[in-house]
Amino acid sequence: MNSRNFILIILCVLALSGCSTTFIYNNLPWLADYWVDDYVDLDKQQSKQLKAEVEKLRRWHRSHALPQYRQLLIEIKTGISKPLDAQHLLEWRETSQMYWQDVVRQANDPILELAVSLSAQQKQEFVENVSKKISRQFREFEELSEQEVVEVRIEQMLSSYKNWLGKLSDKQVSLIKEAALATASTKDHRFEYKQRRLDALRNVFTQTVLDEFEFRAELTEIIVNTEQYKSDQFIALSAIDKHTHAALQARILATLSAKQQRHLIKELNKWIDDIDTIIEDGD
Template sequence: MFKHLLFCFCAVVLLLTGCTSKFSYNNVDWLLYWYVDDYVELEKSQKKRLDVKVEKWLKWHRQEELVRYRQHLEELKSQVEQGNISEEQWLSHLARASSHWQRFRDEISLELSELSVYLNDQQIIDMFEALEKDNLEKVEKRNKKTEQERWQENKEDTTEQMQDWLGRLSEQQKILISESVEKFESTFESWIEYRREIQSASKNLMLNREKQSDYIEQFNQLIQNPDQFKSESYIKASQHNRKVYAALLADLLPTISEKQKRHLIKEIDDLIDDIQDLIED
């Protein structure tokens, strides 16, 4: 459960897009319970323990991490203003974004492991049943679509993402996006397999925690090393897709108009302003 809690907490914390993000960040405890309630019902004492930890994590995140996010965005903005950004530079930015998540995960993983001790067996069973229900729903939803429909949806999603950053796209830019999406490799089956592997390992460990003298350390290591549950094909496909995405960004930037460039810089500035407001809160 607390492995999943880590994901949703981090997702809420990293939602830094406009006024809604500031509301989300400053109300992360309320949003966290709203989200977790779909998976397990926490007892009053469990909520109190979690409250203490969430307050501590947010304080650390506000004091230590937000400054790093702001600096990263300022460097990205500077590169955009200067001109082209190479595929290698985009890959570096993507890797750096991943490091933000990894640093956050590593900061709180031990305390999450300690909190997991307070869940009872029924809560653990209920939570993993809910997670598997999610898995089945995702599989069912995907199987209802043809390969062509999935490709079209992916193209539309990618196009929408670029429009959010650049504004209205040119036909040339739409073609670049379409050609790049065709190069993406599907990772859905591998991703579902990964989810089930890590969920199974977490469930087994948590239900046998009283038999493990080093349970907390084992669970901490599980949280900090999720890649051990990924297949080689999943890792390779993910690396390929990241490279394709970086190449798309590198190809798009030289095509943007002055209007699109102003739009992009404004979007980055808005994020920087949001982060600065959160730092000063």
């Protein structure tokens, strides 16, 4: 589990610093084109096609996915007012991941449409740029000692909890540090997973014997069925990680002061209000 998240509610792509959630959401077609440009140069027709496909995805997400996230946030807001165990928090996480998989499956067709339109040169450019990014990230992590990795993890977790709860008590800080120290490092497994997916993508992009149906089918496997590229050890460590952090969340929730409770409710209400605004903007 990503330790930066206190209550894991994935709202698709709404996390650019300095920009409001509603601004990002309402400009997704343009932002998607801007992001893709970091990996491959699209011609005008492809860029137009990408924006149209992202706009269709956004309309679906606004009408279908956001109401689900809103309901889950309301359920969480109601639930945190009473004692919660780790299992309940895990169930919320599983629900949010299920909603995320819906988004991934819905996004599959737009990605396929763009991929089909790419030339051999564009496919090579895309793979090379993704490979460079993975290698750069790996080098940056390799420069950190295990102690530095733990320190970064602690800092990120403390920052996340402070964002959700405000000032933390000494006991809460101690609990967070304890959980951070108990979290196994999965950086090598994570990069291995990324490399396996990239290798699979490179293989699909370079095969000249695939017809369009086979190309779409194999690319869908890479996009949707991501677990197949994770090692058994990575999957096992991730499962332990989920339970470790769910237990931490339950312990932290049990120690909330009245002020922290109000702060958490306020933060959840901000997300709910943003979702309401986004949904209303689509009417």
